[in-house]
Amino acid sequence: MQLLRIGEAGAERPAIRAGDDAVFDLSTITPDIDGTFLAQDGIRRARAAAEAGELPALNTEGQRVGAPIARPGKVVCIGLNYSDHAAESGLDVPTEPVIFMKAPYTVVGPYDDVLIPRGSSKTDWEVELGIVIGQTGRYLDSPETALDVIAGYTVSHDVSEREFQLERGGQWDKGKSCETFNPLGPWLVPADTVDDPGNLGLQLWVNGELRQDGNTKNLIFGIGHVVWYLSQFMVLEPGDLINTGTPAGVALGMAGQPYLKPGDVVELEIDGLGRQRQVFVQA
Incomplete structure (x- = not known):
């Protein structure tokens, strides 16, 4: 499992990549992959939602891949x-x-x-x-x-x-x-x-x-x-x-x-x- 952000700079969508390379939208779990998400047990929640099949598929073809975390504090x-x-x-x-x-x-x-x-x-x-x-x-x-x-x-x-x-x-x-x-x-x-x-x-x-x-x-x-x-x-x-x-x-x-x-x-x-x-x- 990997976390990533898809979309134009400043408008990236949070996503999760499963073992079969399928990518799922994390927007129902979090607005972004950032410090707040990480501090609030976000990785566990994202994994659980993916394993339960609760996340919609995300088409990434032709889409920009952003940095996997929003701008860090430092x-x-x-x-x-x-x-x-x-x-x-x-x-x-x-x-x-x-x-x-x-x-x-x-x-x-x-x-x-x-x-x-x-x-x-x-x-x-x-x-x-x-x-x-x-x-x-x-x-x-x-x-x-x-x-x-x-x-x-x-x-x-x-x-x-x-x-x-x-x-x-x-x-x-x-x-x-x-x-x-x-x-x-x-x-x-x-x-x-x-x-x-x-x-x-x-x-x-x-x-x-x-x-x-x-x-x-x-x-x-x-x-x-x-x-x-x-x-x-x-x-x-x-x-x-x-x-x-x-x-x-x-x-x-x-x-x-x-x-x-x-x-x-x-x-x-x-x-x-x-x-x-x-x-x-x-x-």
């Missing part, structure tokens, strides 16, 4: 969370999670165009496991109990502009919060249906060429640890998105640094969580 990111990525970036492996934020408006659909910012010469790609929070988390007791506040997992593309991020002074956020810089989805996969989120393959291709090929088993700080750690510094709220870091293979660390240019096509996939595809266009 997008929290973990930097340098794979040792091979830290090495290719020329940075030390962190002793505590590196935290930065992305603006919530960066979140777009998994197949939407991505805008290369004006003045950009170093727009880069990063495939990441996204965590969606389903319950309020503050001062969580342990990495093990932190898993209980996770609603589900999704594919997240943490697009980055490296000059803005690393060469323009200040924090990383200015290279991370450009418009359309976080394609998300296609689905939100409930946490209780993902056997082992700590052992998922992640791949990314640019114009058909494999650039990233990693696995979440190589995270420096695991999923439970990341959620627990963040809860010691901020309140995690239903609908929040956490990007957990990217493996090696970004343009920044490659010979010649082949940054993205207009017309480039990026595809990315995580085991069991679906696949994205974006065309990069000039803003």
